[in-house]
Amino acid sequence: MSFDFHRPATVTEAVDLAQRLFPTARFIAGGSDIVIQINRKKIDPSHLIDVACLPGLSGIAETSDEFTLGALTKYHTIETHPAFAGSLRALIEAASVIGGRQVQNIATIGGNIVNASPAADFVPVLLALDAVLDITGPNGSRSVPLQDFIVGPGKTSLLPVEIVTSIRLAKLPARSATAFVKEGRRRAMEISVVCVAACLTLEAGGSRCASVRLAIGAAAPKVFRAKAAEAYLEGQLADQTSFAEAGKLAAEECAPISDVRASADYRRRLVSIMVERALTACFERTGEERR
Amino acid sequence: MNRKILNIVVNGESHQVLIEPHWTLLQVLRNEIGMMGTKENCLEAECGVCTVLLDGKAVNSCILLAGQVEGCSITTIEGIGDPEHLHPLQQTFIECGAVQCGYCIPGMILTAKSFLDENPGSRPSRDEIREAIAGTLCRCTGYSKIIDAVATAAERMAISGGSQ
Amino acid sequence: MNAQNHSVAGRRLPRLDGVGKVTGKHVYAADFKLPGMLYGKVLRSPRAHALIKKIDTSRAASIHGVRGIITSADIPAIRYGTAVRDTTVFAVDRVLFVGHAIAAVAATSLEIAERALEAIEVEYENLPTLFDPEEALNSNIRIHPNWETYKALPIIARSGNIAGQARIRVGDVEAAFAKSYKVYEHRFTTALQHPGYTEPRVATADWDANGNVTVWCNTQLPFDTQNTLAEILDLPSARVRVTVPGIGGGFGGKLRIGVEHFAALLARKTARPIKVMSTSEEELTAALPRQASVVLVKTGVDKDGHLLARSGKIIVDCGAYAGSGPGTAAISLQVMAGPYKTGALELEGIAVYTNKVHSGSFRAPAGPMANFAMECQMDMIAKDLGLDPLEIRLRNVVKEGDPGPSGEIHKSVSIEECLRKAANAIGWHDRKPEPGRGKGIACSWWMTTGGSSGVYVKINPDGTATLVSGAVEIGTGAITGAAQILAEELSLDLTDVNATGVDTQAAPFDYGAQGSRTAFSVGNACLAAAAELRRQMFELAAKQLDAPIEGMSLQDKHVIAGNKSISIAELARISRLAGGGLIAHGTAISPAPPYDPTRVQNHPLPVWNTPSYHAHAVDLSVDQATGKVTINRYVVAQDVGYAINPTYIEGQIEGGVAQGIGQALSEEIVYQDGRVMNANLTDYKMPTAMDVPEIESIIVECRSAAGPYGAKGVGEPPCIEPPAAIGNAIAAATGCWPNSLPMTAEKIAAALRVQQS
Structure with missing residues (x-):
């Protein structure tokens, strides 16, 4: 455990530095994960490039059709952001259960994304919102849908010399709502046994599902979208029966493991229950009366 | 060894400390600056005994590299009150019987202070307090009296006009 | 002294080390x-x-x-x-x-x-490895091939992988089973639990x-x-x-x-x-966690639910070294007997070596393990007989003068009062069937560990007292409690007492901060020291005031003799000049009560000193789909004899219950093939502030003969009943009895599934 610590002043400097020090350098943002990995001797970088103070990578901006979250935005900022109290409430729900307040004041959403932990809590919400990542590297900037960005457990399509600078979320149409639900052995400080994010948009009449996006964490090698369940729900009556069916379909789509936190079998059952519950919460939040 | 100078303000006093890059803020506070009220346990941000305020916000000092807090202002338990001038939280923790072994208490008080300072003058519910302090484990008290202490301090701070 | 007139003892005073602890000035060993x-x-x-x-x-x-x-x-x-x-x-x-x-x-x-x-x-x-304690009992693999050459306490019975084996036998258990209306047999398991300091x-x-x-x-x-x-x-x-x-x-760890x-x-x-x-x-x-165990309980009852016979066997997995295993296995026998009259008992506790971490004496060693088995079975019996769980307990609890399992006599018994108070507070009689919600109750008794205590108390020339004890203040407030007793006896304020840290070179011997004994035993030593100081002060005052010792008293930091008085501070100054200062060595030992040694074999703690009685009641909900438990309310009624400082007694109850909730629902050191799978605080799940409900403490005071002002041990009992009380409430909510700790959502969901199919 011995490394040099670098503090570039701009994104360009940071990328240049990463290129120069490749492959022995790692970016560090909040550090809540990487410092533990270094201490556990899981990684041993020779250089850490601190991006936490880079200008322009923090904070939440809003235009008429989208939100842009700086990659360095802290969970606590999201939790307290008034614009997310409405249809994007899942963002708040996930941000508020990641570690304790102390971690929420340190950890960044960009860090959580590039870690690509299968059990990341924030990633399912972003995935259910079809988030797009803006990335800067030596060859300029590119944008990638989050869906294509995470490729496996701890693996992303990010090059070691690239930085995620922001995350963009399209605003939801009317009659939309989101929900995030999580199960763990405790009520706080938990790595999810399973977590589910749902985004539901109802048809104009308000009784059928126009579009549904379901993202599930800790139930497969990476956070995934339950496409079969989503496809089934489109055009279906938004009711308990269809939500329960979607839960069953999602449970068939998942590929959980057994570990010290839970068995694969229990995780699969949770997926079924939690998908149904997340959808129910969305439906209630759309403000429509249940039939 | 690639040592570097760290500039840091701790409890209002500026310090220049020669650090090794892998040192954490916790190590700097305990080993270099002598702020032993910041405690050490899990070193993985799971227990909260190392909590300090970084620019006023509660953070786990065990997982922050010293280099990350260059130029920052840190408040430790020693910085919020002393035996003659206790912070309202320090006062109510004693009065409410919230202290047993006491090892989590500096971190717990700072976790609570960060929370109360966010909403000056508010009177949070017991459930809101529970959620706010959940990142700091206490094995002695079962939390009830800690929640009493935070609620009582919030009440007093609200009456006396917000943050202290 | 009449406890009602106390001005320092019995009061909710702030602890002596509080300011140091909230300001970060208190120095811990880690500092x-x-x-x-x-x-x-x-x-x-x-x-x-x-x-x-x-x-x-x-x-x-x-x-x-x-x-x-x-x-x-x-x-x-x-x-x-x-x-x-x-x-x-x-x-x-x-x-x-x-x-x-x-x-x-x-x-x-x-x-x-x-x-x-x-x-x-x-x-x-x-x-070749041995991880399963039941397998280790009969295996040819020896973890300690030379075990016979090791020295041990003479009372400990060992053989092969068995590090200790104790028994309690009362009456003819087989005959009593034969006479029973029904006999119930169940098996329970409990997990390794870290003390979590x-x-x-x-x-x-x-x-x-x-x-x-x-x-x-x-x-x-x-x-x-x-x-x-x-x-x-x-x-x-x-x-x-x-x-x-x-x-x-510390919590015993x-x-x-x-x-x-x-x-x-x-x-x-x-x-x-x-x-x-x-x-x-x-x-x-x-480190030294609480042992995992396997508990087998067999109980025979008459048709009214009276306990006629109980045989029980606990296998305590003590890991690679005996550690506290033999003692824990032995103590479990008294816990399994419970605060109940049982016609005949045959209880056996076995500590067995395995290739795992050796274990220690976590708070109330054996208590929650044996109580979980015994008290869950009580509810199973009640259900089968159509009896109310409270009623079956009330029919069987010991009363004043009844014999305990070792033949000792139960004195200052309060178990019925505790059960009734806990039940009333949780609304036991108002409970109605509600899917996914239930109330549970469990009770136990526990010892106040013996061992001697010595204190030195010195009166300083400013009239304050310095208390030197060999007992460590581990956080319970016990030394503050002892200081309250000392201050009470010397007519001082609590803040006049300065308690020093512990140093074996300077402090008199103390058996230590363990076994719910610190405030009890150090408090008794303070009583003795105060008596000696009063003698010294009265003798000196008699000379100074020219007054007879008879009729002298201490009031408000003065020795009073009729209408004359002299301050304690003055006496201390005079004594410094002429008599080497006012200093006393107070000692205390609480001898074990008489018992029947023919009932108890190979047991290092054959009879319990000054037992306390307690009952817990809980109201909880179970998510019928996920199995997740939500505790709505938790009530403890605990007999503390005399509440030296109610605030810190509540603190012991609240903290002990929180640990018990952890053991009941979330905590376990998980081994797989000899390796710990969760050796970090991410996956070793101690309750957070979100996991512990409000806990209501009902302090019952049924004075003991041996404790200071009638006090009984307080610290360990609160963590004994939570697994059983929670287990019984889960059963009330779901109809399924979890028989394995921790009762995780996953296990409960699995049981619900079996029930549904």
Whole structure:
């Protein structure tokens, strides 16, 4: 455990530095994960490039059709952001259960994304919102849908010399709502046994599902979208029966493991229950009366 | 060894400390600056005994590299009150019987202070307090009296006009 | 003195060490450092059971900054241990569990010490392993092939992998089963639980020019640590000084030596001060957790639910060394008998070796394990007989003068009062069937551990008192409680008492901060010291005031003789000039009550001193789909005899219940193939503030004969009943009885599924 610590002043400097020090350098943002990995001797970088103070990578901006979250935005900022109290409430729900307040004041959403932990809590919400990542590297900037960005457990399509600078979320149409639900052995400080994010948009009449996006964490090698369940729900009556069916379909789509936190079998059952519950919460939040 | 100078303000006093890059803020506070009220346990941000305020916000000092807090202002338990001038939280923790072994208490008080300072003058519910302090484990008290202490301090701070 | 008239004792006064603790000024062992100090680290086995073929430290020793390395070859060949002397500082020839210490390194920094550990080369040859305690009972594999050569307490019965086996027999149990209307037989299991103190075990050691060693550490038992260190170091105990600057929790996990020996041995080797502190990983793989156990209970009843016969067997998995296993197995017998009259008993407790971490005496050792089994079975019986769970208990609880399991006589009995109060508070009689919601109740009794206490009390010339005790303030407030008793007796304010830290060189002996005994026993020693000081002060006042001693009293910091008075401060000043000062040595021992030795075999604690009685009641909800438990309300009614300081008694109850909730629902050290799968606080799940409900404490005061002002032990009982009370409530909510701790959502969901199918 011995490394040099670098503090570039701009994104360009940071990328240049990463290129120069490749492959022995790692970016560090909040550090809540990487410092533990270094201490556990899981990684041993020779250089850490601190991006936490880079200008322009923090904070939440809003235009008429989208939100842009700086990659360095802290969970606590999201939790307290008034614009997310409405249809994007899942963002708040996930941000508020990641570690304790102390971690929420340190950890960044960009860090959580590039870690690509299968059990990341924030990633399912972003995935259910079809988030797009803006990335800067030596060859300029590119944008990638989050869906294509995470490729496996701890693996992303990010090059070691690239930085995620922001995350963009399209605003939801009317009659939309989101929900995030999580199960763990405790009520706080938990790595999810399973977590589910749902985004539901109802048809104009308000009784059928126009579009549904379901993202599930800790139930497969990476956070995934339950496409079969989503496809089934489109055009279906938004009711308990269809939500329960979607839960069953999602449970068939998942590929959980057994570990010290839970068995694969229990995780699969949770997926079924939690998908149904997340959808129910969305439906209630759309403000429509249940039939 | 690639040592570097760290500039840091701790409890209002500026310090220049020669650090090794892998040192954490916790190590700097305990080993270099002598702020032993910041405690050490899990070193993985799971227990909260190392909590300090970084620019006023509660953070786990065990997982922050010293280099990350260059130029920052840190408040430790020693910085919020002393035996003659206790912070309202320090006062109510004693009065409410919230202290047993006491090892989590500096971190717990700072976790609570960060929370109360966010909403000056508010009177949070017991459930809101529970959620706010959940990142700091206490094995002695079962939390009830800690929640009493935070609620009582919030009440007093609200009456006396917000943050202290 | 009439307790009603107390002005200091019995009151909710703030603890003496509170200001230091909230300002960060209180020094804990982890904060202690010395100039030039080196850091020690311990190399631990990655194998569960293996021969050590070779240890090569040469590469590690050559690392810059490494100052010393020790292995079993460098230290006296000593075996130590409380019940069985089976333990060594380092593995000798064989490693017995993953985490077993093999070598220790001293270096100028922790990082260098860690690098040195990686450079030590060890060659192993695997041996067959034993992880299942029931399998270990009859296996040919021997974890200690030379167990017969080990010394042990004469009372301990051992054989093969069995480190201790105790029995209680009352009456003819087979005949009583034959007479029973129904007989119930159940099996329960409980998991390894870490004490979870927030300050890891830590020690700093330094040797002086005369060959004496001082160890600053966070032990609960400084005198026991002193003796064990003296044995390990092969020194007279007077040359070992143990001092406890401050301790961040213990809960029984810091009773026995933890890292003190590594620090002392490395300091001797390097002639430098050494600090050794456990990591979380070491805590969860190589500390002294609560044993996992298997409990078999068989109970015969008549058709009204009266207990006619009970046989029980608890198998305590004590890990690679006996540790507290034999004592725990034995104590479980009294817990299994419970605060009940049972016609005949045949109870057996067995502590068995396995290739896992050796275990300790976590708060109320054996209590929650045996109570979980016994009290859950009570509810199963009640349900089968169509009886109310409260009613079946009330029909069977002991009353004043009834014999206990060892033939002792139950005195100042309050179990019925506790049960009724807890039941009323939880709304027991208003409960109605509601899917997914239920109420549970459980009760127990527990001892106030004996052992002697001594205190020195000195009156200072400003009229204050200095209290020197050998008992560590581990956080309970016990020393504040003892000081309240002292202040009460001397007509002082609590703040007039200054309690010192513990130093074996300066403090009188104390049996230590364990077994719910500290406030009780140190309080009694304070009573004795205060009596002696009153004698000294009255004698001196008689001369000063020219008044007879008869009729003198202490009031408001003065000796009063008729219409004359003199202040305590004045007397202290006079005594300093002429009499060497006012100082007293107060001592206390509470002898074990008479019992029937023919009932109890091979039991190191054959009869309980000054037992307390208590009942817990809980109202909870179970998510019928996920199995997740939500505790809505939790009530404890606990008999404390006399509440020395109600605030800290509530603190003991609330904290103990929180630990019990952890054991009931979330905590377990998980082993797989001999390896701990969750050796970190991410996956070892202690309750957070979100997981512990509001806990209502009902303090019952049924005075004891032996405790100060009638007090009984308080600290351990609150963690005994939670698993049983919660288990019974889960059963009430779901119809399924969990029989295995922790009762995780996953297990409950699985049980619900079985029920539904």
